[in-house]
Amino acid sequence: MYEYEYSKAIDYSLRLIQLAEKKEDYYNLYHGYNNLGITYDELLDSVRARQNYEKALKYAELVNNDTLLWWAYNNLGNIFTSNKNTIEQGFAYYDKAIAAASHLNDPDSRATPLLNKGWTYLDLKKYDEAYPYLLKVEKIIEDYNDPFIHTQLASLFGMYHSGKNNYETAKDYFEEAIRIAEKDSLIYDAVTAYDGYAKLQFKNGKFEEAYKALEKYVKYDALLFEKEKLRQMEAAQARFETQQYRENLETAKREQQYKDQVIEKSEQITAIMLISITLMLLFILLLVKNNRSRKKLIWELKEKNNELFRAKEEAERLSHLKSRFFSTVSHELRTPLYGVVGLTSLLLEDNNDKKLESDLKSLKFSADYLLALINDVLQMNKMESRLVALENTPFNIYGLMKGIVKSFEFTRHQNNNTVELQLSDNIPHKLIGDSVRLSQIIMNLVGNGVKFTERGKVWIKADCKSCENGKCLIYFEVGDTGMGIPENKQQEIFEEFSQLQANNYSYQGTGLGLPIVKNLLKLFGSEIYLKSKEGEGSVFSFEILFEQAEAEESLAEPGTSEVSEESVLKKALIVDDNRINQVVTRRILEKRHFECKVAGDGYEAIEILKNEKFGLVLMDVNMPGLSGMETTKRIREFNSSIPVIALTAVEIQEMRDEIMISGMSDIIVKPYDIPTFFSTIYRNLKLTVDSEAE
Numbered sequence: 140m141y142e143y144e145y146s147k148a149i150d151y152s153l154r155l156i157q158l159a160e161k162k163e164d165y166y167n168l169y170h171g172y173n174n175l176g177i178t179y180d181e182l183l184d185s186v187r188a189r190q191n192y193e194k195a196l197k198y199a200e201l202v203n204n205d206t207l208l209w210w211a212y213n214n215l216g217n218i219f220t221s222n223k224n225t226i227e228q229g230f231a232y233y234d235k236a237i238a239a240a241s242h243l244n245d246p247d248s249r250a251t252p253l254l255n256k257g258w259t260y261l262d263l264k265k266y267d268e269a270y271p272y273l274l275k276v277e278k279i280i281e282d283y284n285d286p287f288i289h290t291q292l293a294s295l296f297g298m299y300h301s302g303k304n305n306y307e308t309a310k311d312y313f314e315e316a317i318r319i320a321e322k323d324s325l326i327y328d329a330v331t332a333y334d335g336y337a338k339l340q341f342k343n344g345k346f347e348e349a350y351k352a353l354e355k356y357v358k359y360d361a362l363l364f365e366k367e368k369l370r371q372m373e374a375a376q377a378r379f380e381t382q383q384y385r386e387n388l389e390t391a392k393r394e395q396q397y398k399d400q401v402i403e404k405s406e407q408i409t410a411i412m413l414i415s416i417t418l419m420l421l422f423i424l425l426l427v428k429n430n431r432s433r434k435k436l437i438w439e440l441k442e443k444n445n446e447l448f449r450a451k452e453e454a455e456r457l458s459h460l461k462s463r464f465f466s467t468v469s470h471e472l473r474t475p476l477y478g479v480v481g482l483t484s485l486l487l488e489d490n491n492d493k494k495l496e497s498d499l500k501s502l503k504f505s506a507d508y509l510l511a512l513i514n515d516v517l518q519m520n521k522m523e524s525r526l527v528a529l530e531n532t533p534f535n536i537y538g539l540m541k542g543i544v545k546s547f548e549f550t551r552h553q554n555n556n557t558v559e560l561q562l563s564d565n566i567p568h569k570l571i572g573d574s575v576r577l578s579q580i581i582m583n584l585v586g587n588g589v590k591f592t593e594r595g596k597v598w599i600k601a602d603c604k605s606c607e608n609g610k611c612l613i614y615f616e617v618g619d620t621g622m623g624i625p626e627n628k629q630q631e632i633f634e635e636f637s638q639l640q641a642n643n644y645s646y647q648g649t650g651l652g653l654p655i656v657k658n659l660l661k662l663f664g665s666e667i668y669l670k671s672k673e674g675e676g677s678v679f680s681f682e683i684l685f686e687q688a689e690a691e692e693s694l695a696e697p698g699t700s701e702v703s704e705e706s707v708l709k710k711a712l713i714v715d716d717n718r719i720n721q722v723v724t725r726r727i728l729e730k731r732h733f734e735c736k737v738a739g740d741g742y743e744a745i746e747i748l749k750n751e752k753f754g755l756v757l758m759d760v761n762m763p764g765l766s767g768m769e770t771t772k773r774i775r776e777f778n779s780s781i782p783v784i785a786l787t788a789v790e791i792q793e794m795r796d797e798i799m800i801s802g803m804s805d806i807i808v809k810p811y812d813i814p815t816f817f818s819t820i821y822r823n824l825k826l827t828v829d830s831e832a833e
Contacts, residue, residue: 169198212236246283290319480810534574563602569688583652584617592621618678624671708754715759741765760787768801775802782823
């Protein structure tokens with residue numbers, strides 16, 4: 140149990156000063172004033188603390204004792220460095236403390252002022268100035284077995300290496316500090332070490348380790364908080380009691396004078412009694428006032444605790460609102476983008492004016508970029524919320540990679556680049572895995588290379604490292620001949636919203652591409668590797684283990700032998716409440732010779748389907764009144780075979796199960812590219828033809 144009896148400390152210190160003054164005992168006068176300085180320092184009364192430390196220094200100089208001198212200088216250094224306006228004065232006192240302690244054989248005395256000065260430089264983020272002092276302390280305490288100073292030094296070395304971005308070295312020092320602090324139950328030092336360790340892990344993207352360190356930090360901080368709460372309560376009471384004590388001391392002196400005068404002059408006894416009674420009444424009033432103030436402070440402390448609890452609940456509420464906000468933004472931004480991307484694509488196909496072609500391509504590029512930006516932000520939010528999971532479906536890696544290269548056809552021309560695809564023949568054509576996440580990884584890396592390369596080359600390589608027991612380890616490499624990445628920035632670029640300062644490029648992006656790549660590869664159980672030299676380009680590489688598919692599957696496309704125009708009913712019902720979306724979807728289908736009809740809501744769609752025959756239905760999921768899923772359930776009551784394809788601007792993962800349970804056949808996410816759009820449509824038309832043939 141800690142005891143903070145400040146009033147007694149002041150009382151004993153003043154008594155010591157009185158006795159030492161009578162004997163001109165400078166040594167004990169030093170200790171009396173030094174103890175007063177420490178007490179007022181604990182009570183956060185820095186003015187009185189400094190005054191008493193300065194008096195203590197005066198007597199230490201008279202005694203000329205190095206032990207007393209370094210202690211006095213060090214205390215004054217602590218006082219002055221706590222104020223940013225007097226830091227240089229504090230450093231001057233630390234230097235004097237270091238000089239005085241250098242003559243002593245006590246390692247603790249020699250190390251303490253050096254440690255304090257180094258600590259102050261670290262707080263100021265002047266890491267290079269702090270480092271020499273830490274090295275000196277390390278040498279002094281090399282053979283000194285004091286866990287308190289060893290754990291402090293380890294934490295400071297951790298802070299230094301963290302500031303210098305030496306991740307592994309900083310991690311080792313923080314872990315050493317934690318080990319010593321926990322072994323010897325050094326609560327304050329455990330809090331300091333875990334705090335620095337958590338910040339280091341968070342800074343380097345080790346979020347799970349950072350979270351574990353924060354849990355330990357909170358545990359020890361709670362212990363420290365209980366002790367600090369007791370100290371604060373006792374300090375608050377002591378401030379009042381100290382004021383009372385000083386007044387009582389003055390009262391006692393006056394009473395003593397009165398008593399001396401009574402001995403000499405008996406006629407003043409009555410006056411002395413009256414004064415004493417008056418002072419006693421004042422004393423009682425002060426006690427009452429102090430008691431009320433103490434109760435008020437305790438009440439305020441309880442209110443602060445309640446505020447902290449409410450703040451925690453508010454933070455959790457805001458986190459939930461953020462997730463809901465991103466989900467809403469996904470739909471509200473993608474829906475108008477569907478119109479922009481769709482109409483622009485149609486205009487590009489129909490345009491015969493070469494003058495407008497460049498403007499239309501720029502418009503489509505801008506819309507595609509905005510969509511990519513929205514997807515990046517939403518993707519990052521989902522990964523932070525741990526809502527992303529891998530899906531295992533068959534895919535053709537050759538077709539996937541060729542599609543990625545083709546998607547950069549317009550972008551690469553902006554900086555006069557070439558994009559090369561180098562796929563090894565030993566890679567199986569058909570693999571099982573999450574092709575969507577793999578595409579995100581490759582496209583982010585290629586997009587990064589195209590953006591930061593001018594008149595150069597960007598390449599994609601893939602090679603099968605091994606293929607055993609139905610598992611294939613595929614090596615991927617994305618490189619460029621662009622500006623390259625400085626060595627001191629190669630860790631930083633994988634942090635969120637981190638960008639290189641490249642004055643030659645007008646567009647920097649969000650800084651989310653590489654962090655998304657890193658987090659997606661974690662889902663695959665893989666890591667990203669970077670080789671780069673400034674001015675000579677960059678190479679990113681990684682490996683992913685896929686399953687090998689047993690048989691090739693083909694998707695029916697328009698014009699193939701598997702689905703002929705005569706074998707399917709090319710008549711589509713478009714159900715969408717958005718007029719622009721109706722126009723875009725209808726024009727895309729009509730260009731492929733589909734007969735189209737439009738319904739503005741679910742009720743109208745049901746009536747049309749009861750009276751006419753259609754090959755498929757394209758159903759918007761989010762509609763006022765009767766939603767797309769509810770409409771589909773009613774359609775299935777009288778037509779169970781017609782393909783109903785969901786059109787949605789919401790992330791598929793958020794509602795895939797609900798969509799499929801409602802009876803829908805497939806899902807297309809808006810805005811979509813035309814090849815994917817028709818691939819999905821013809822796949823479902825083929826399934827209808829096959830089922831009717833059976």
